[in-house]
Amino acid sequence: xxxxxxxxxxxxxxxVAGLAAVGACWAIMxxxxxxxFGKKNVAEDEEATEEETTxxxxxxxxxxxxKEV
Amino acid sequence: MxxxxxxxxxxxxxxxxxxxxIIRYVGSCYQEQFDxxxxxxxxxxxxxxGWLVPWNExxxxxxxxxxxxxxxxxxxxxxxxxxxxxSQLKDAALLTLKIHKAAMEKGMIxxxxxxxxxQFYQGRPILIDSLSFDLYKExxxxxxxxQFCRHxxxxxxxxxxxxxxxxxxxxxxxxxxxxELASKLLKGKGGMAVKQHIHWHAKATNEHRMDxxxxxxxxxxxxxxxNHLALIDSLIRIIEKLKVKGQExxxxxxxxxxxxxxxxxxxxxxxxxxYLERIDFKAEDIVWDFGANDGRYSRLGLDVCTNVGAFDIDxxxxxxxxxxxxxxxxxxxxxxxxxxQPSPGIGFGNKERMSITDRGNVKCLFALALIxxxxxxxxxxxxxxxxxxxxxxxxxxxxxxxKTDSQVQILLATREDIFxxxxxxxxxxxxxRYFKLVEKKNIEDSERTLYLMxxx
Numbered sequence: 212x213x214x215x216x217x218x219x220x221x222x223x224x225x226x227v228a229g230l231a232a233v234g235a236c237w238a239i240m241x242x243x244x245x246x247x248f249g250k251k252n253v254a255e256d257e258e259a260t261e262e263e264t265t266x267x268x269x270x271x272x273x274x275x276x277x278k279e280v
Numbered sequence: 281m282x283x284x285x286x287x288x289x290x291x292x293x294x295x296x297x298x299x300x301x302i303i304r305y306v307g308s309c310y311q312e313q314f315d316x317x318x319x320x321x322x323x324x325x326x327x328x329x330g331w332l333v334p335w336n337e338x339x340x341x342x343x344x345x346x347x348x349x350x351x352x353x354x355x356x357x358x359x360x361x362x363x364x365x366x367s368q369l370k371d372a373a374l375l376t377l378k379i380h381k382a383a384m385e386k387g388m389i390x391x392x393x394x395x396x397x398x399q400f401y402q403g404r405p406i407l408i409d410s411l412s413f414d415l416y417k418e419x420x421x422x423x424x425x426x427q428f429c430r431h432x433x434x435x436x437x438x439x440x441x442x443x444x445x446x447x448x449x450x451x452x453x454x455x456x457x458x459x460e461l462a463s464k465l466l467k468g469k470g471g472m473a474v475k476q477h478i479h480w481h482a483k484a485t486n487e488h489r490m491d492x493x494x495x496x497x498x499x500x501x502x503x504x505x506x507n508h509l510a511l512i513d514s515l516i517r518i519i520e521k522l523k524v525k526g527q528e529x530x531x532x533x534x535x536x537x538x539x540x541x542x543x544x545x546x547x548x549x550x551x552x553x554x555y556l557e558r559i560d561f562k563a564e565d566i567v568w569d570f571g572a573n574d575g576r577y578s579r580l581g582l583d584v585c586t587n588v589g590a591f592d593i594d595x596x597x598x599x600x601x602x603x604x605x606x607x608x609x610x611x612x613x614x615x616x617x618x619x620x621q622p623s624p625g626i627g628f629g630n631k632e633r634m635s636i637t638d639r640g641n642v643k644c645l646f647a648l649a650l651i652x653x654x655x656x657x658x659x660x661x662x663x664x665x666x667x668x669x670x671x672x673x674x675x676x677x678x679x680x681x682x683k684t685d686s687q688v689q690i691l692l693a694t695r696e697d698i699f700x701x702x703x704x705x706x707x708x709x710x711x712x713r714y715f716k717l718v719e720k721k722n723i724e725d726s727e728r729t730l731y732l733m734x735x736x
Contacts, residue, residue, distance in 0.1 A: 213289055216427075218488045220484070221501040223476075224501075225421070227481075227511060235510040
Protein backbone atom coordinates (compact mmCIF):
# COMPACT_ATOMS: atom_id res chain seq x y z
CA UNK A 212 0.00 0.00 0.00
CA UNK A 213 1.45 3.30 -0.97
CA UNK A 214 -1.09 5.34 1.00
CA UNK A 215 -2.74 5.21 4.42
CA UNK A 216 -6.05 3.31 4.08
CA UNK A 217 -7.34 4.86 7.31
CA UNK A 218 -8.05 2.63 10.29
CA UNK A 219 -11.55 4.10 10.69
CA UNK A 220 -12.37 3.25 7.07
CA UNK A 221 -11.34 -0.36 7.64
CA UNK A 222 -13.41 -0.67 10.82
CA UNK A 223 -16.55 0.79 9.24
CA UNK A 224 -16.00 -1.46 6.23
CA UNK A 225 -16.41 -4.51 8.49
CA UNK A 226 -19.78 -3.13 9.63
CA VAL A 227 -21.16 -2.09 6.24
CA ALA A 228 -19.86 -5.24 4.54
CA GLY A 229 -21.59 -7.26 7.25
CA LEU A 230 -24.86 -5.47 6.60
CA ALA A 231 -24.42 -5.96 2.86
CA ALA A 232 -23.80 -9.67 3.46
CA VAL A 233 -27.02 -9.97 5.50
CA GLY A 234 -28.83 -8.34 2.60
CA ALA A 235 -27.15 -10.70 0.14
CA CYS A 236 -28.12 -13.77 2.23
CA TRP A 237 -31.71 -12.57 2.42
CA ALA A 238 -31.79 -12.11 -1.37
CA ILE A 239 -30.35 -15.63 -1.87
CA MET A 240 -32.90 -17.20 0.53
CA UNK A 241 -35.74 -15.30 -1.13
CA UNK A 242 -34.57 -16.57 -4.49
CA UNK A 243 -34.45 -20.15 -3.20
CA UNK A 244 -37.96 -19.95 -1.73
CA UNK A 245 -39.31 -18.58 -5.00
CA UNK A 246 -37.42 -21.32 -6.78
CA UNK A 247 -39.08 -23.97 -4.57
CA PHE A 248 -42.52 -22.79 -5.60
CA GLY A 249 -41.30 -22.50 -9.13
CA LYS A 250 -40.04 -26.16 -9.10
CA LYS A 251 -43.45 -27.43 -7.91
CA ASN A 252 -45.15 -25.77 -10.88
CA VAL A 253 -42.58 -27.15 -13.30
CA ALA A 254 -43.13 -30.66 -11.94
CA GLU A 255 -46.90 -30.36 -12.47
CA ASP A 256 -46.32 -29.16 -16.03
CA GLU A 257 -44.01 -32.08 -16.72
CA GLU A 258 -46.69 -34.56 -15.52
CA ALA A 259 -49.25 -32.88 -17.71
CA THR A 260 -46.88 -33.07 -20.67
CA GLU A 261 -46.28 -36.78 -20.03
CA GLU A 262 -50.04 -37.42 -20.00
CA GLU A 263 -50.45 -35.48 -23.25
CA THR A 264 -47.67 -37.50 -24.84
CA THR A 265 -49.30 -40.73 -23.71
CA UNK A 266 -52.57 -39.60 -25.26
CA UNK A 267 -50.80 -38.77 -28.52
CA UNK A 268 -49.12 -42.13 -28.61
CA UNK A 269 -52.49 -43.84 -28.19
CA UNK A 270 -53.98 -41.84 -31.06
CA UNK A 271 -51.00 -42.56 -33.30
CA UNK A 272 -51.15 -46.27 -32.50
CA UNK A 273 -54.81 -46.25 -33.38
CA UNK A 274 -54.08 -44.62 -36.72
CA UNK A 275 -51.32 -47.13 -37.45
CA UNK A 276 -53.70 -49.93 -36.63
CA UNK A 277 -56.28 -48.41 -38.98
CA LYS A 278 -53.66 -48.12 -41.73
CA GLU A 279 -52.78 -51.73 -41.42
CA VAL A 280 -56.36 -52.54 -41.61
CA MET B 281 12.34 11.19 -21.93
CA UNK B 282 9.99 13.26 -19.77
CA UNK B 283 8.44 11.67 -16.72
CA UNK B 284 4.74 12.33 -16.19
CA UNK B 285 4.75 14.81 -13.29
CA UNK B 286 1.91 13.10 -11.42
CA UNK B 287 3.48 9.65 -11.64
CA UNK B 288 5.36 9.53 -8.35
CA UNK B 289 3.20 8.12 -5.53
CA UNK B 290 3.16 4.41 -6.34
CA UNK B 291 6.57 2.73 -6.33
CA UNK B 292 5.26 -0.13 -8.54
CA UNK B 293 6.30 1.79 -11.64
CA UNK B 294 5.88 5.06 -13.48
CA UNK B 295 4.61 6.70 -16.66
CA UNK B 296 6.69 8.87 -18.98
CA UNK B 297 6.78 10.12 -22.54
CA UNK B 298 9.52 9.03 -24.93
CA UNK B 299 9.67 10.05 -28.60
CA UNK B 300 6.01 11.06 -28.55
CA UNK B 301 4.90 7.74 -27.06
CA ILE B 302 3.35 7.06 -23.65
CA ILE B 303 5.58 4.59 -21.83
CA ARG B 304 4.93 2.65 -18.63
CA TYR B 305 7.81 1.14 -16.72
CA VAL B 306 7.08 -1.69 -14.27
CA GLY B 307 9.29 -1.90 -11.18
CA SER B 308 10.86 -5.06 -9.77
CA CYS B 309 8.83 -4.67 -6.56
CA TYR B 310 5.72 -5.38 -8.69
CA GLN B 311 7.06 -8.64 -10.16
CA GLU B 312 4.69 -11.04 -8.38
CA GLN B 313 1.61 -8.87 -8.99
CA PHE B 314 2.53 -8.36 -12.63
CA ASP B 315 3.00 -12.09 -13.21
CA UNK B 316 -0.40 -12.79 -11.62
CA UNK B 317 -2.08 -10.02 -13.64
CA UNK B 318 -0.93 -11.70 -16.83
CA UNK B 319 -1.12 -15.39 -15.85
CA UNK B 320 -4.63 -15.07 -14.42
CA UNK B 321 -5.76 -13.48 -17.73
CA UNK B 322 -7.16 -10.56 -15.79
CA UNK B 323 -5.28 -8.15 -18.05
CA UNK B 324 -6.68 -9.88 -21.16
CA UNK B 325 -10.22 -9.87 -19.79
CA UNK B 326 -10.21 -6.19 -18.87
CA UNK B 327 -8.64 -5.07 -22.15
CA UNK B 328 -11.11 -7.17 -24.13
CA UNK B 329 -14.01 -5.51 -22.31
CA GLY B 330 -12.56 -2.07 -23.04
CA TRP B 331 -12.11 -1.47 -19.30
CA LEU B 332 -8.30 -1.16 -19.22
CA VAL B 333 -5.89 0.65 -21.57
CA PRO B 334 -3.96 -1.88 -23.64
CA TRP B 335 -0.18 -1.94 -23.87
CA ASN B 336 2.54 -3.47 -26.06
CA GLU B 337 5.80 -4.61 -24.56
CA UNK B 338 8.96 -2.88 -25.72
CA UNK B 339 11.97 -5.15 -25.54
CA UNK B 340 15.08 -3.10 -24.80
CA UNK B 341 17.59 -2.29 -22.09
CA UNK B 342 15.76 -1.18 -18.99
CA UNK B 343 16.57 1.42 -16.36
CA UNK B 344 17.78 0.11 -13.02
CA UNK B 345 15.02 -1.38 -10.91
CA UNK B 346 12.62 -1.80 -13.82
CA UNK B 347 11.53 -5.19 -15.16
CA UNK B 348 9.24 -4.29 -18.07
CA UNK B 349 8.66 -1.43 -20.48
CA UNK B 350 5.36 -0.98 -22.30
CA UNK B 351 4.03 1.44 -24.86
CA UNK B 352 0.55 2.38 -23.62
CA UNK B 353 -2.33 3.61 -25.77
CA UNK B 354 -2.45 7.40 -25.59
CA UNK B 355 -5.66 8.96 -24.32
CA UNK B 356 -6.19 11.91 -26.71
CA UNK B 357 -8.10 14.23 -24.36
CA UNK B 358 -7.08 14.17 -20.71
CA UNK B 359 -9.75 15.21 -18.20
CA UNK B 360 -10.15 15.29 -14.45
CA UNK B 361 -13.07 14.40 -12.17
CA UNK B 362 -13.96 18.04 -11.48
CA UNK B 363 -14.57 18.43 -15.23
CA UNK B 364 -17.02 15.53 -15.39
CA UNK B 365 -20.78 15.78 -15.31
CA UNK B 366 -22.80 13.58 -12.94
CA SER B 367 -23.19 10.67 -15.36
CA GLN B 368 -19.48 10.66 -16.19
CA LEU B 369 -18.54 10.45 -12.51
CA LYS B 370 -21.21 7.78 -11.96
CA ASP B 371 -19.94 5.67 -14.86
CA ALA B 372 -16.34 6.08 -13.64
CA ALA B 373 -17.40 4.90 -10.16
CA LEU B 374 -19.27 1.88 -11.55
CA LEU B 375 -16.31 0.93 -13.72
CA THR B 376 -13.98 1.06 -10.70
CA LEU B 377 -16.26 -1.28 -8.75
CA LYS B 378 -16.76 -3.69 -11.66
CA ILE B 379 -13.03 -3.88 -12.26
CA HIS B 380 -12.43 -4.54 -8.55
CA LYS B 381 -15.02 -7.35 -8.64
CA ALA B 382 -13.50 -8.83 -11.81
CA ALA B 383 -10.05 -8.67 -10.17
CA MET B 384 -11.27 -10.58 -7.12
CA GLU B 385 -12.54 -13.38 -9.38
CA LYS B 386 -8.94 -13.76 -10.55
CA GLY B 387 -7.25 -13.58 -7.16
CA MET B 388 -6.39 -9.90 -7.36
CA ILE B 389 -7.74 -6.68 -5.91
CA UNK B 390 -7.73 -2.97 -6.78
CA UNK B 391 -5.27 -1.43 -4.33
CA UNK B 392 -6.47 2.11 -4.97
CA UNK B 393 -9.70 3.74 -6.15
CA UNK B 394 -8.62 7.19 -7.23
CA UNK B 395 -10.85 8.99 -9.72
CA UNK B 396 -7.60 10.03 -11.44
CA UNK B 397 -7.05 6.40 -12.43
CA UNK B 398 -9.97 6.79 -14.82
CA GLN B 399 -9.96 8.63 -18.14
CA PHE B 400 -12.50 8.71 -20.96
CA TYR B 401 -11.85 6.98 -24.26
CA GLN B 402 -14.33 6.53 -27.10
CA GLY B 403 -17.06 7.99 -24.97
CA ARG B 404 -16.65 5.59 -22.03
CA PRO B 405 -14.55 5.51 -18.86
CA ILE B 406 -11.38 3.39 -18.92
CA LEU B 407 -8.80 2.48 -16.26
CA ILE B 408 -5.39 3.89 -17.13
CA ASP B 409 -3.44 2.69 -14.09
CA SER B 410 -2.47 -0.82 -15.12
CA LEU B 411 -0.45 -1.28 -11.91
CA SER B 412 -3.46 -0.66 -9.71
CA PHE B 413 -3.79 -4.38 -8.99
CA ASP B 414 -2.51 -6.21 -5.92
CA LEU B 415 -2.71 -9.83 -4.82
CA TYR B 416 -5.89 -10.81 -2.98
CA LYS B 417 -5.64 -12.97 0.11
CA GLU B 418 -8.73 -14.41 1.80
CA UNK B 419 -9.85 -12.10 4.57
CA UNK B 420 -8.31 -8.99 3.05
CA UNK B 421 -10.46 -5.86 3.38
CA UNK B 422 -10.64 -3.32 0.54
CA UNK B 423 -7.86 -0.89 1.48
CA UNK B 424 -9.16 1.59 -1.09
CA UNK B 425 -12.68 1.78 0.35
CA UNK B 426 -12.03 5.10 2.09
CA GLN B 427 -10.53 6.57 -1.08
CA PHE B 428 -13.49 5.31 -3.13
CA CYS B 429 -15.92 7.05 -0.78
CA ARG B 430 -14.00 10.34 -0.95
CA HIS B 431 -13.35 10.31 -4.72
CA UNK B 432 -16.65 8.92 -5.94
CA UNK B 433 -19.43 8.38 -3.40
CA UNK B 434 -19.16 11.72 -1.60
CA UNK B 435 -19.27 13.89 -4.76
CA UNK B 436 -22.03 11.72 -6.28
CA UNK B 437 -24.19 12.03 -3.16
CA UNK B 438 -23.52 15.77 -2.97
CA UNK B 439 -24.53 16.19 -6.62
CA UNK B 440 -27.76 14.25 -6.06
CA UNK B 441 -28.83 15.52 -2.64
CA UNK B 442 -27.35 19.04 -2.43
CA UNK B 443 -26.36 20.58 -5.79
CA UNK B 444 -25.27 19.19 -9.15
CA UNK B 445 -22.34 21.62 -9.32
CA UNK B 446 -20.63 20.25 -6.21
CA UNK B 447 -18.36 18.02 -8.24
CA UNK B 448 -16.22 21.14 -8.36
CA UNK B 449 -15.10 20.33 -4.81
CA UNK B 450 -12.73 17.82 -6.39
CA UNK B 451 -10.77 20.82 -7.63
CA UNK B 452 -9.83 21.87 -4.10
CA UNK B 453 -9.60 18.41 -2.56
CA UNK B 454 -7.21 16.47 -4.77
CA UNK B 455 -7.60 13.26 -2.74
CA UNK B 456 -11.36 13.39 -2.74
CA UNK B 457 -13.89 15.24 -0.62
CA UNK B 458 -13.18 14.85 3.10
CA UNK B 459 -15.90 12.67 4.62
CA GLU B 460 -16.40 15.02 7.57
CA LEU B 461 -17.23 17.88 5.17
CA ALA B 462 -19.49 15.66 3.06
CA SER B 463 -21.24 14.47 6.21
CA LYS B 464 -21.99 18.05 7.32
CA LEU B 465 -23.36 18.99 3.88
CA LEU B 466 -25.42 15.79 3.64
CA LYS B 467 -26.94 16.10 7.12
CA GLY B 468 -30.48 14.77 7.04
CA LYS B 469 -30.24 13.89 3.35
CA GLY B 470 -30.14 10.59 1.52
CA GLY B 471 -31.08 7.27 3.07
CA MET B 472 -29.25 4.35 4.57
CA ALA B 473 -26.57 4.48 1.89
CA VAL B 474 -25.48 8.00 2.87
CA LYS B 475 -25.77 7.09 6.53
CA GLN B 476 -23.43 4.11 6.25
CA HIS B 477 -20.85 5.26 3.73
CA ILE B 478 -20.67 8.94 4.68
CA HIS B 479 -21.99 9.69 8.18
CA TRP B 480 -20.86 6.54 10.04
CA HIS B 481 -17.72 6.47 7.93
CA ALA B 482 -16.84 10.10 8.78
CA LYS B 483 -17.41 9.42 12.47
CA ALA B 484 -15.27 6.28 12.42
CA THR B 485 -12.51 8.08 10.53
CA ASN B 486 -12.50 10.89 13.11
CA GLU B 487 -12.59 8.65 16.14
CA HIS B 488 -9.85 6.37 14.90
CA ARG B 489 -7.63 9.01 13.31
CA MET B 490 -4.64 8.15 15.50
CA ASP B 491 -5.32 4.40 15.70
CA UNK B 492 -3.71 1.92 13.42
CA UNK B 493 -0.56 3.99 13.17
CA UNK B 494 1.00 0.75 14.31
CA UNK B 495 0.62 -1.32 11.15
CA UNK B 496 -0.22 -4.36 13.28
CA UNK B 497 -3.72 -3.05 14.06
CA UNK B 498 -4.51 -2.50 10.37
CA UNK B 499 -3.44 -6.06 9.62
CA UNK B 500 -5.90 -7.38 12.22
CA UNK B 501 -8.94 -6.19 10.24
CA UNK B 502 -10.40 -9.11 8.27
CA UNK B 503 -13.45 -9.41 6.00
CA UNK B 504 -14.57 -12.65 4.41
CA UNK B 505 -14.64 -12.80 0.62
CA UNK B 506 -18.44 -13.22 0.73
CA ASN B 507 -18.87 -10.05 2.80
CA HIS B 508 -16.34 -8.19 0.65
CA LEU B 509 -18.17 -9.03 -2.57
CA ALA B 510 -21.53 -8.26 -0.94
CA LEU B 511 -20.19 -4.78 -0.13
CA ILE B 512 -19.07 -4.22 -3.74
CA ASP B 513 -22.41 -5.43 -5.13
CA SER B 514 -24.21 -3.19 -2.68
CA LEU B 515 -22.15 -0.17 -3.77
CA ILE B 516 -22.88 -0.97 -7.43
CA ARG B 517 -26.62 -1.09 -6.73
CA ILE B 518 -26.53 2.15 -4.73
CA ILE B 519 -24.67 4.03 -7.47
CA GLU B 520 -26.76 2.61 -10.30
CA LYS B 521 -29.88 3.99 -8.65
CA LEU B 522 -28.48 7.51 -8.21
CA LYS B 523 -30.05 10.16 -10.44
CA VAL B 524 -29.73 13.92 -10.48
CA LYS B 525 -33.19 15.42 -10.43
CA GLY B 526 -34.15 17.24 -13.64
CA GLN B 527 -32.93 20.77 -13.25
CA GLU B 528 -33.55 23.86 -15.26
CA UNK B 529 -30.24 25.56 -15.72
CA UNK B 530 -29.38 28.74 -17.51
CA UNK B 531 -27.97 26.96 -20.56
CA UNK B 532 -29.48 23.49 -20.37
CA UNK B 533 -32.21 24.25 -22.89
CA UNK B 534 -30.22 26.82 -24.85
CA UNK B 535 -31.06 25.90 -28.41
CA UNK B 536 -34.79 26.17 -27.78
CA UNK B 537 -34.39 29.76 -26.67
CA UNK B 538 -31.90 31.35 -29.08
CA UNK B 539 -32.51 33.85 -31.80
CA UNK B 540 -31.33 31.58 -34.64
CA UNK B 541 -33.82 30.74 -37.31
CA UNK B 542 -33.53 27.27 -38.80
CA UNK B 543 -32.01 28.85 -41.88
CA UNK B 544 -29.41 30.73 -39.80
CA UNK B 545 -28.52 27.62 -37.80
CA UNK B 546 -28.08 25.57 -40.98
CA UNK B 547 -25.95 28.24 -42.60
CA UNK B 548 -23.80 28.55 -39.47
CA UNK B 549 -23.11 24.81 -39.64
CA UNK B 550 -22.35 25.06 -43.33
CA UNK B 551 -19.85 27.89 -42.80
CA UNK B 552 -18.11 25.96 -40.01
CA UNK B 553 -17.81 22.91 -42.28
CA UNK B 554 -16.32 25.10 -44.99
CA TYR B 555 -13.80 26.61 -42.58
CA LEU B 556 -12.81 23.18 -41.28
CA GLU B 557 -12.11 21.97 -44.79
CA ARG B 558 -9.56 24.75 -45.18
CA ILE B 559 -7.52 23.53 -42.23
CA ASP B 560 -4.97 20.78 -42.78
CA PHE B 561 -6.12 18.20 -40.22
CA LYS B 562 -4.50 14.89 -39.38
CA ALA B 563 -6.72 12.17 -37.92
CA GLU B 564 -5.11 12.44 -34.48
CA ASP B 565 -5.57 16.22 -34.24
CA ILE B 566 -7.83 17.73 -31.60
CA VAL B 567 -10.69 20.22 -31.90
CA TRP B 568 -11.98 22.05 -28.85
CA ASP B 569 -15.40 23.68 -28.70
CA PHE B 570 -15.75 26.28 -25.94
CA GLY B 571 -19.35 26.91 -24.97
CA ALA B 572 -20.33 23.71 -26.80
CA ASN B 573 -23.70 23.38 -25.06
CA ASP B 574 -25.31 20.17 -26.39
CA GLY B 575 -22.47 19.60 -28.83
CA ARG B 576 -24.37 20.05 -32.08
CA TYR B 577 -21.54 22.11 -33.64
CA SER B 578 -18.77 20.20 -31.82
CA ARG B 579 -19.80 17.09 -33.78
CA LEU B 580 -18.78 18.83 -37.01
CA GLY B 581 -15.22 18.46 -35.72
CA LEU B 582 -15.56 14.68 -35.93
CA ASP B 583 -15.81 14.96 -39.72
CA VAL B 584 -12.23 16.24 -39.93
CA CYS B 585 -10.41 14.55 -37.05
CA THR B 586 -11.08 11.96 -34.40
CA ASN B 587 -10.75 13.92 -31.18
CA VAL B 588 -13.16 16.63 -30.03
CA GLY B 589 -13.41 18.24 -26.59
CA ALA B 590 -16.84 19.83 -26.09
CA PHE B 591 -16.65 22.19 -23.12
CA ASP B 592 -19.50 24.00 -21.39
CA ILE B 593 -20.12 25.63 -18.03
CA ASP B 594 -23.59 24.05 -17.79
CA UNK B 595 -23.84 20.62 -16.15
CA UNK B 596 -27.20 19.82 -17.81
CA UNK B 597 -25.82 20.61 -21.27
CA UNK B 598 -22.71 18.46 -20.67
CA UNK B 599 -24.90 15.68 -19.24
CA UNK B 600 -27.13 15.70 -22.36
CA UNK B 601 -24.12 15.69 -24.65
CA UNK B 602 -22.38 12.86 -22.77
CA UNK B 603 -25.45 10.62 -22.63
CA UNK B 604 -26.09 11.21 -26.33
CA UNK B 605 -22.50 10.41 -27.35
CA UNK B 606 -21.49 7.63 -24.99
CA UNK B 607 -22.60 4.69 -27.11
CA UNK B 608 -21.42 6.23 -30.37
CA UNK B 609 -17.78 5.08 -29.83
CA UNK B 610 -16.30 8.38 -30.91
CA UNK B 611 -13.57 10.36 -29.20
CA UNK B 612 -15.83 13.32 -28.57
CA UNK B 613 -15.61 14.13 -24.90
CA UNK B 614 -18.07 16.57 -23.28
CA UNK B 615 -16.59 18.30 -20.24
CA UNK B 616 -17.42 21.01 -17.73
CA UNK B 617 -15.43 24.22 -17.98
CA UNK B 618 -16.01 27.75 -16.71
CA UNK B 619 -14.07 29.94 -19.12
CA UNK B 620 -13.83 32.78 -16.63
CA GLN B 621 -12.00 30.51 -14.20
CA PRO B 622 -10.87 27.53 -16.24
CA SER B 623 -9.38 24.41 -14.64
CA PRO B 624 -6.16 25.40 -12.89
CA GLY B 625 -3.09 23.26 -12.33
CA ILE B 626 -3.54 21.55 -8.97
CA GLY B 627 -1.67 19.23 -6.70
CA PHE B 628 1.95 19.38 -5.72
CA GLY B 629 3.79 22.24 -7.44
CA ASN B 630 0.48 23.04 -9.19
CA LYS B 631 1.58 20.48 -11.74
CA GLU B 632 0.13 17.12 -10.71
CA ARG B 633 -3.05 17.78 -12.65
CA MET B 634 -2.56 20.08 -15.60
CA SER B 635 -4.40 23.33 -16.14
CA ILE B 636 -6.60 23.48 -19.22
CA THR B 637 -4.05 25.87 -20.77
CA ASP B 638 -1.30 23.29 -20.37
CA ARG B 639 -3.48 20.68 -22.06
CA GLY B 640 -4.05 23.06 -24.95
CA ASN B 641 -2.32 23.89 -28.22
CA VAL B 642 -4.99 22.11 -30.23
CA LYS B 643 -5.44 22.24 -34.00
CA CYS B 644 -8.70 24.18 -33.95
CA LEU B 645 -10.93 25.83 -31.38
CA PHE B 646 -14.56 26.93 -31.78
CA ALA B 647 -15.73 30.00 -29.86
CA LEU B 648 -19.29 30.19 -31.11
CA ALA B 649 -21.87 32.51 -29.54
CA LEU B 650 -19.38 33.09 -26.77
CA ILE B 651 -17.49 36.37 -27.01
CA UNK B 652 -20.35 38.49 -25.64
CA UNK B 653 -20.59 36.32 -22.52
CA UNK B 654 -16.90 36.67 -21.80
CA UNK B 655 -16.45 40.33 -22.76
CA UNK B 656 -19.77 41.80 -21.64
CA UNK B 657 -21.05 39.53 -18.85
CA UNK B 658 -17.56 39.09 -17.46
CA UNK B 659 -15.85 42.32 -18.56
CA UNK B 660 -12.88 40.59 -20.18
CA UNK B 661 -11.40 42.83 -22.92
CA UNK B 662 -11.00 41.40 -26.45
CA UNK B 663 -7.22 41.56 -26.20
CA UNK B 664 -7.07 39.30 -23.14
CA UNK B 665 -9.45 36.80 -24.72
CA UNK B 666 -7.41 36.74 -27.92
CA UNK B 667 -4.14 36.36 -26.00
CA UNK B 668 -5.41 33.34 -24.08
CA UNK B 669 -7.01 31.69 -27.09
CA UNK B 670 -3.75 32.10 -29.04
CA UNK B 671 -2.03 29.94 -26.38
CA UNK B 672 -4.66 27.26 -26.82
CA UNK B 673 -5.09 26.82 -30.55
CA UNK B 674 -3.49 27.08 -33.96
CA UNK B 675 -6.78 27.83 -35.76
CA UNK B 676 -9.78 29.68 -34.37
CA UNK B 677 -13.38 29.69 -35.57
CA UNK B 678 -15.03 32.51 -33.65
CA UNK B 679 -18.41 34.18 -33.85
CA UNK B 680 -18.69 37.92 -33.30
CA UNK B 681 -21.99 38.90 -31.69
CA UNK B 682 -22.65 42.67 -32.00
CA LYS B 683 -24.37 44.86 -29.43
CA THR B 684 -27.42 45.08 -31.70
CA ASP B 685 -27.95 41.32 -31.33
CA SER B 686 -30.98 40.54 -29.17
CA GLN B 687 -28.98 38.30 -26.83
CA VAL B 688 -26.51 41.12 -26.11
CA GLN B 689 -29.42 43.50 -25.55
CA ILE B 690 -30.62 41.10 -22.86
CA LEU B 691 -27.17 41.13 -21.22
CA LEU B 692 -27.11 44.94 -21.25
CA ALA B 693 -30.70 45.36 -20.09
CA THR B 694 -29.83 45.39 -16.40
CA ARG B 695 -26.47 47.12 -16.42
CA GLU B 696 -24.74 50.25 -17.56
CA ASP B 697 -23.19 49.92 -21.01
CA ILE B 698 -19.52 50.68 -20.27
CA PHE B 699 -18.36 48.63 -23.23
CA UNK B 700 -17.30 51.34 -25.62
CA UNK B 701 -14.62 49.02 -26.99
CA UNK B 702 -17.11 46.27 -27.85
CA UNK B 703 -17.25 46.88 -31.60
CA UNK B 704 -16.56 44.64 -34.58
CA UNK B 705 -13.76 46.93 -35.66
CA UNK B 706 -12.06 46.68 -32.28
CA UNK B 707 -12.69 42.93 -32.17
CA UNK B 708 -10.82 42.49 -35.47
CA UNK B 709 -8.04 44.82 -34.32
CA UNK B 710 -7.44 43.08 -30.98
CA UNK B 711 -7.66 39.57 -32.34
CA UNK B 712 -5.46 40.68 -35.22
CA ARG B 713 -2.60 41.11 -32.72
CA TYR B 714 -2.52 37.34 -32.18
CA PHE B 715 -4.24 35.85 -35.21
CA LYS B 716 -4.30 36.33 -38.96
CA LEU B 717 -7.84 36.87 -40.28
CA VAL B 718 -8.34 34.21 -42.96
CA GLU B 719 -12.05 34.61 -43.71
CA LYS B 720 -15.22 36.17 -42.35
CA LYS B 721 -18.84 35.51 -43.30
CA ASN B 722 -22.11 36.94 -42.06
CA ILE B 723 -24.71 34.47 -40.86
CA GLU B 724 -27.98 35.06 -42.74
CA ASP B 725 -31.06 35.97 -40.73
CA SER B 726 -28.78 37.15 -37.90
CA GLU B 727 -26.45 39.96 -37.05
CA ARG B 728 -23.55 37.65 -36.29
CA THR B 729 -20.32 37.07 -38.20
CA LEU B 730 -18.24 33.90 -38.26
CA TYR B 731 -14.48 34.26 -38.52
CA LEU B 732 -11.73 31.82 -39.42
CA MET B 733 -8.42 32.91 -37.91
CA UNK B 734 -4.96 31.41 -37.83
CA UNK B 735 -2.42 32.03 -35.10
CA UNK B 736 0.32 34.36 -36.32
